[in-house]
Amino acid sequence: MARPRDPRRRTELLDAIIGHLTVHGVAGLSLRPLAQALGQSTSVLTHHFATKDDLITAVLTHLDQRQRDRLQALPGWAEGRSLGAVIRASWDWHLSDDHLPLIRLLHEIEGLAAAGRLTGPYVPTMLGDRAEFVADALRAHGVPDEAARANATLLNAAYAGLQLDYLTTGDKKRVEAALDRLVELADAWTRRS
Numbered sequence: 001m002a003r004p005r006d007p008r009r010r011t012e013l014l015d016a017i018i019g020h021l022t023v024h025g026v027a028g029l030s031l032r033p034l035a036q037a038l039g040q041s042t043s044v045l046t047h048h049f050a051t052k053d054d055l056i057t058a059v060l061t062h063l064d065q066r067q068r069d070r071l072q073a074l075p076g077w078a079e080g081r082s083l084g085a086v087i088r089a090s091w092d093w094h095l096s097d098d099h100l101p102l103i104r105l106l107h108e109i110e111g112l113a114a115a116g117r118l119t120g121p122y123v124p125t126m127l128g129d130r131a132e133f134v135a136d137a138l139r140a141h142g143v144p145d146e147a148a149r150a151n152a153t154l155l156n157a158a159y160a161g162l163q164l165d166y167l168t169t170g171d172k173k174r175v176e177a178a179l180d181r182l183v184e185l186a187d188a189w190t191r192r193s
Contacts, residue, residue, distance in 0.1 A: 053120040
């Protein structure tokens with residue numbers, strides 16, 4: 001009988017793995033070299049993550065949960081404060097020096113999936129779950145149910161596109177002017193008559 005997985009140890013490993021991936025990327029990821037870099041045996045990693053796909057799924061789930069926790073902690077996420085203010089606060093948090101490496105990692109994973117180089121279900125699942133999470137916030141801000149999911153998908157895609165533009169060009173002034181337009185659009189969707 002296999003020994004049970006320790007959830008606390010798994011979280012510690014995920015944090016270490018994410019730290020490693022923010023520096024080295026995921027494109028050439030292999031479990032054996034990753035284990036060595038972390039000072040672990042391969043069997044420790046495979047105990048918690050049976051395959052590379054399992055590991056990437058766990059990384060994305062862990063990062064997505066961190067993001068959800070952060071967003072839900074912002075004043076106004078569920079009600080009250082404008083959704084545009086939540087978007088702006090999220091942007092400022094994402095683009096801080098501490099969090100920029102995580103954003104680069106997420107976009108690398110998404111880019112590899114879009115290029116067909118990561119074929120597991122984890123990226124489509126994450127994007128679908130993210131759309132539903134944002135749609136729930138839109139609904140809480142008064143957006144009708146039939147429009148919430150489409151608006152959430154548009155909001156997520158525009159936000160991610162602006163992040164990519166900033167990461168690629170470094171043109172903060174131009175990109176944030178476009179973000180201001182996105183904030184206005186989100187506030188227009190959620191403005192109660």
